[in-house]
Amino acid sequence: MRLVIATCAVDYEGRLSAHLPTATRLLMVKADGSVSVHSDDRAYKPLNWMTQPCELRAEPGRWVVSNPKGETLTITIDEVHLDVQHELGADPGLQKHGVEAQLQELLAANPGFLSQGLRLVRREYPTDIGPVDLLCRDAAGQAVAVEIKRRGEIDGVEQLARYLERLDLDGRLRPVRGILAAQRIKPQAQVLATARGIECVEVDCERLRGAGVERLTLF
Amino acid sequence: MRLVIATCAVDYEGRLSAHLPTATRLLMVKADGSVSVHSDDRAYKPLNWMTQPCELRAEPGRWVVSNPKGETLTITIDEVHLDVQHELGADPGLQKHGVEAQLQELLAANPGFLSQGLRLVRREYPTDIGPVDLLCRDAAGQAVAVEIKRRGEIDGVEQLARYLERLDLDGRLRPVRGILAAQRIKPQAQVLATARGIECVEVDCERLRGAGVERLTLF
DNA sequence: CTATATATCTCGTTG
DNA sequence: CAACGAGGTATATAG
Secondary structure, three states: OEEEEEEEEEEEEOOOEEEEEEEEEEEEEOOOOOEEEEOOOOOOOOOEEEOOOOEEEEEOOEEEEEOOOOOEEEEEEEEEEEEEEOOOOOOOOOEEEOOHHHHHHHHHHOHHHOOOOOEEEEEEEEEEOEEEEEEEEOOOOOEEEEEEEEEEOHHHHHHHHHHHHHHOOOOOOOOOEEEEEEEEEOHHHHHHHHHOOOEEEEOOHHHHHHHHHHHHHHO | OEEEEEEEEEEEEOOOEEEEEEEEEEEEEOOOOOEEEEOOOOOOOOOEEEOOOOEEEEEOOEEEEEOOOOOEEEEEEEEEEEEEEOOOOOOOOOEEEOHHHHHHHHHHHOHHHOOOOOEEEEEEEEEEOEEEEEEEEOOOOOEEEEEEEEEEOHHHHHHHHHHHHHHOOOOOOOOOEEEEEEEEEOHHHHHHHHHOOOEEEEOOHHHHHHHHHHHHHHO
16 A cells, blocks of 8 residues: 555546646555545545556556546546555455344344334345345234335335235235334425324334244243 | 554444454544544445544553444554644535536427427425426426436335326326436336336436536527 | 435445 | 445435
């Protein structure tokens, strides 16, 4: 990794045109050839960048980074304040434990949490436009499709509505109830869900983790 | 901005739990207090980060970054290979010329490009769930709502469908035609649009820029 | 402040 | 390779 702090102007031509007036910034060149330009705020997003694969042609006072798609990043360098290089080696990578997968696991184990008397038929129940997270039957034997999201937004409602359309074509399932389950459901999504006849359940992950086990032992 | 290259392990606890085993990485501390951890690949995305507002407590061998939401980033440092600091000052910021705004401008000037004889009524025509990009009238005097996207995807179709629902409540507009315009429209979106009675138009930005002017001078 | 839409989104997985 | 979905999305803007 090469780190350069320089007073520079930057121009990007590609999916859009963008220009950065002259100022002092960090230029980061990584081992995979990628280049990014950082200002002194915002942890996450570079001001400008070029992802791998790309090629850097560094002349004094002017770097041109281009990629096979024909996008170019031109860095015009006025003054270099720092220029260091260090080999980092390969990174072992991030181990993460996601929320949506966990939610699905917990709700699959405790569907009664979503609606009294719900029983799981199958996780990832297939339709021709993709799998429904949970297919259940309620106490009355009616089929219930459950879409699980970390955050309930309009997309999730529309997605579930499309699944319901599909599932309703199956005589053995019709008519199918729909439940959108999420840690938090946005008002707009609530409204749309109601209009589509879809129920919304906000799930408290902590309570589910604790109470879920209790329920299992109780019934 | 402070740049540290260190052999370190990283743990994030917050919206999820994540762990980075010990390896050599770049730690970047910005003037706004934000912290990011970079490996030697990927220009854009840090391995881990904490956005402003947050607070860094740096003891030797252990940095703890926490934010008001109770999320924490813990960096356990084995060895420091580089530690430099440099004041960059405020950045003048990026000047960009986006695609969607440009598309809207061009199509507003040349609605006939979307459909023969289309005339613009108003840009950003308001509805109670948000503004429609363009409201037009076609040659027959029928109202036409146009949704403009850089890329046409399912979301865009659903969004336009919701607008059409709304606009159709207005007796002076009903029945309203819908056109989804984008540089490229994905097959799934095409299918859904057709099912919803929405027309799709793929717009070649280059041709529009050139031909748009020709059209204006011709008619 | 919350809610919404956008992004040179990035990044994975899947067909 | 394209398409689709998720993201600790981040980020800007409107209400």
